[in-house]
Amino acid sequence: MTPDGTTNETAAGRTRLERQLAFIIEADRLKGVLRRTTLCDGSRRENSAEHSWHLALMAMVFGQEAAEGIDTARVVRMVLVHDLVEIDAGDTFAYDAVGNEDREQREQRAAERIFGLLPPDQHAEFRALWDEFEAHATPEARLAVALDRLQPLLNNDVSGGGSWREHGITRAQVLHRMAPIERGLPALWPSVLDIVERNCALGYIRADVEAPSR
């Protein structure tokens, strides 16, 4: 066992600093993981690293509006690490039912490997943040999840329908996907509904199949 409590055999002989640098360098790969959402100007698909930055900035802006006494700094930390598992597991499109079937298993393995690059104390700390995000159970996690839903909604709205339009997503699918915003960031919910209805009226979000056609 090394002085910092390392027991992982594959990391034998690595100092605390070497492990931290290995994690930092590995994290760079998140910049190469592409999401379905585009930038607001529609010029290209967004990657998960810049998306995570955008969420952290949103947490700074909306933290105090979300709920009394929320720990905004933890929300920021949570969104900064929430997508790191995609380095191994890839980004699974929110509306892809098949891809989401084994998503959890793939992401659990990824979390073990990627956070496991860190020294044990930081491995535990970062892993706990990711577990908290995934569980959606604390006010901080609910805000983080709400921001993760709100950001692509804004980008799709500004870019003229974005991934909704490209993949023929329906109103019911969007509303189901956005539901966590009502709970995690209720001040924004009326704006979300406005955006959804406007994009339905424009034909960028498909009318629900079970609803009478317009």
Add this chain to the structure above:
Amino acid sequence: MTPDGTTNETAAGRTRLERQLAFIIEADRLKGVLRRTTLCDGSRRENSAEHSWHLALMAMVFGQEAAEGIDTARVVRMVLVHDLVEIDAGDTFAYDAVGNEDREQREQRAAERIFGLLPPDQHAEFRALWDEFEAHATPEARLAVALDRLQPLLNNDVSGGGSWREHGITRAQVLHRMAPIERGLPALWPSVLDIVERNCALGYIRADVEAPSR
């Protein structure tokens, strides 16, 4: 004057929420500002949004190593906003003496416009973080600046010389640029010197012009 204290005429009639959303959407443009540094895999130039995310993650990892009692959460917030002025002012290459002459003026105007999109209380809060970063005067700002120097060093090292090699940067220029790391994150300084010397030996960083040739 609006209920949230808005006096800026150009923002007349905008609610707090509308101002926050306008800022969030404007911030998306930072994803289109390219830096000279490439990703670690050398595949493309890095943009300032994903760079800011990388620094925030590094602040989480190195915060507790930097100095006793440092407010890591403020360092994280500082690096998240430190490059937003580049939306208007562009990224000025660290080794570009001419471009750096009017950099401060361009960035001051940009800060006024971009942070001014926010409601007045958040305008003041975000602006103060940026001013603190620029002044390099607090332990938190010194760590933030150190991370801002360390990250491109790591990327250049991993990608085989990166922007040093492309622009023929010398050892003296690199050491001058990296000097804030010795003060802001001293635990990393020996690693920085190792990386610089290794890249000099490989010819990726040019020997100093005044030094005898190797």
